[in-house]
Amino acid sequence: MGKTISEKIIGNKAGVNVEAGQIVEANVDYVMVNDVTGLPAFEQFEKLPKGTKPFKEKIVLIPDHYVPNKDVASAEQAKRMRDFAKKYEIENYFEVGRGGVCHQLMIEKGFVAPGRLIVGADSHTCSYGALGAFSTGIGSTEAAAVMAIGKLWLKVPDSIKITVNGKLDNYVYGKDIILHVIGDIGVEGALYQAMEYYGNTIENLTLSDRISISNMAIEAGGKAGIIPPDDKVFEYLQKRVRGNYNPVYSDKDAYYIKEIEYDAADIPPTVAKPFLPSNTAPASEVDVKIDQAYLGSCTNGRIEDLRIAAEILKGRKINPEVRMLVVPATKEVFNQALKEGLIDIFEKADCFVCGPTCGACLGGYMGILADGEKCVATTNRNFIGRMGHKNSEVYLANPAVVAASALEGRIVDPREVL
Amino acid sequence: MKEILEGKVIKFGDNVDTDQIIPAEFLVTGDPKELAKNAFVKVRPEFRNIVKEGDIIVAGRNFGCGSSREHAPRALMGAGISCVIAKSFARIFFRNSINLGLTLIECDIKANEGDELLVDLKGGTIKNKKSGEVFEFKPLPAFLLKIVEKGGLMEYVKEVLNEKNSHNAR
Ligand code: SF4
Numbered sequence: 001m002g003k004t005i006s007e008k009i010i011g012n013k014a015g016v017n018v019e020a021g022q023i024v025e026a027n028v029d030y031v032m033v034n035d036v037t038g039l040p041a042f043e044q045f046e047k048l049p050k051g052t053k054p055f056k057e058k059i060v061l062i063p064d065h066y067v068p069n070k071d072v073a074s075a076e077q078a079k080r081m082r083d084f085a086k087k088y089e090i091e092n093y094f095e096v097g098r099g100g101v102c103h104q105l106m107i108e109k110g111f112v113a114p115g116r117l118i119v120g121a122d123s124h125t126c127s128y129g130a131l132g133a134f135s136t137g138i139g140s141t142e143a144a145a146v147m148a149i150g151k152l153w154l155k156v157p158d159s160i161k162i163t164v165n166g167k168l169d170n171y172v173y174g175k176d177i178i179l180h181v182i183g184d185i186g187v188e189g190a191l192y193q194a195m196e197y198y199g200n201t202i203e204n205l206t207l208s209d210r211i212s213i214s215n216m217a218i219e220a221g222g223k224a225g226i227i228p229p230d231d232k233v234f235e236y237l238q239k240r241v242r243g244n245y246n247p248v249y250s251d252k253d254a255y256y257i258k259e260i261e262y263d264a265a266d267i268p269p270t271v272a273k274p275f276l277p278s279n280t281a282p283a284s285e286v287d288v289k290i291d292q293a294y295l296g297s298c299t300n301g302r303i304e305d306l307r308i309a310a311e312i313l314k315g316r317k318i319n320p321e322v323r324m325l326v327v328p329a330t331k332e333v334f335n336q337a338l339k340e341g342l343i344d345i346f347e348k349a350d351c352f353v354c355g356p357t358c359g360a361c362l363g364g365y366m367g368i369l370a371d372g373e374k375c376v377a378t379t380n381r382n383f384i385g386r387m388g389h390k391n392s393e394v395y396l397a398n399p400a401v402v403a404a405s406a407l408e409g410r411i412v413d414p415r416e417v418l
Numbered sequence: 419m420k421e422i423l424e425g426k427v428i429k430f431g432d433n434v435d436t437d438q439i440i441p442a443e444f445l446v447t448g449d450p451k452e453l454a455k456n457a458f459v460k461v462r463p464e465f466r467n468i469v470k471e472g473d474i475i476v477a478g479r480n481f482g483c484g485s486s487r488e489h490a491p492r493a494l495m496g497a498g499i500s501c502v503i504a505k506s507f508a509r510i511f512f513r514n515s516i517n518l519g520l521t522l523i524e525c526d527i528k529a530n531e532g533d534e535l536l537v538d539l540k541g542g543t544i545k546n547k548k549s550g551e552v553f554e555f556k557p558l559p560a561f562l563l564k565i566v567e568k569g570g571l572m573e574y575v576k577e578v579l580n581e582k583n584s585h586n587a588r
Contacts (some may be wrong), residue, residue: 023559044572123486139488145575169523188480192509197445
């Protein structure tokens, strides 16, 4: 029996031949924590015998959730990360003004590459599967364990094969593919499993669109969302990757616990309504008046996403009853948007633009919703109270839907209004 | 770790998320006892008054879904819960519990609120003392059992570090 990408990567890192279901200890290439999950990890690490040295070259520290510091408590929290980095001379610490949203930064800074095993104390660590890595979210205690011994136990997951063929319609993107899949299989549809993507639609997607797909694997309960790496990935990595890497592919006769096929033509601009990412509907059928539009996050805060929205907003003003927030995911994205004149377009359209932070995506700060308010967002979670008051609502959508909806003041299918 | 657990059932349904177990506003401490004071405070405020040391949670599918917060298993441990039996667990909650030393059993059992259970962890059986019914489950894989027995992942890590040090000293 052949092997899947997950079985091969975990097997390589564990130094043994593995198959789905087995539990092994594997060498981890990188372990990432953010300002919220970092603190409990540091506390666990400090409880280890005196003199314990961390595997510092494997550790990446990225403050992004509550920075620039939201309040005194978050300032203290962020300081603990800075102190930990200093104490153990950890070079991969990205201070405010140098970094941005953790998952996009991990990719931009060349930590992510095909064949690598990366874990992070943040559930959307699964994003890196878009570059052919095996990556998954873990807890803070296990992050501390990896810092100390460089390895971690993992259960080798079964894999689901998802194939998408055909041409996507205008204003349909990677985000719509993943929302469509989650709407189909449900929030538990890939529990404990890895999702592997194939088909000419996926091959034709930009890397940015692929990252949106891998990012939301967790929203189907998945452990990873992996796309076989191709020239687009290798080219992207040329100037950024740290060290060498070896692409890994599934065997022809690999075993999949489930195989699903989709026709790209059946996927419209899709919206996930409150309060589950699986509660999907075509954007054209969700006629909801909105108070806020949010463009940003690790799901859709890249330059490609900003370009899509800017093209729609160019020379126009958003609806007077709507406020729109634009939050480029990283400093690099922000600078590129500035160079291309996108920031100017957003400003002129009356959007609020700010530097990178998770902020409003998790209901932290910088865009909290009041009682009863509704927001259309390019983010990945629409749970009860996710962006603010428990009676507020979040609708998940792609950047074009968000921009077009901001113009109209209600959720629309861009194909119908542009 | 005890091999035999005995406790009374506290029952929950499907999709109990970590926000229900411990709401975000109480994440200002990592202390299990402190967290336990607010366990299930929004959905089941009486929980903290009825829970006793050794009690067993019996739940439906997807227990512990949502965020990766470790405060959820910590709150349950602080409340004295000896183990959680559910039809299925969300992935990160499962990992966090094992790594902190909380026993989890994946099994579909018949039990009502307040029934007494007798759990044989090594033997893989759960007896409902009220109904007399016995349910079988697949014990945790050996490696995970070892982590739980040691009292969590960090104890295991200490052992690995010790071995390394004594090796280096030689
Ligand atoms: S942008 Fe949102 S989903 Fe992504 S890491 Fe930040 S809080 Fe989490």
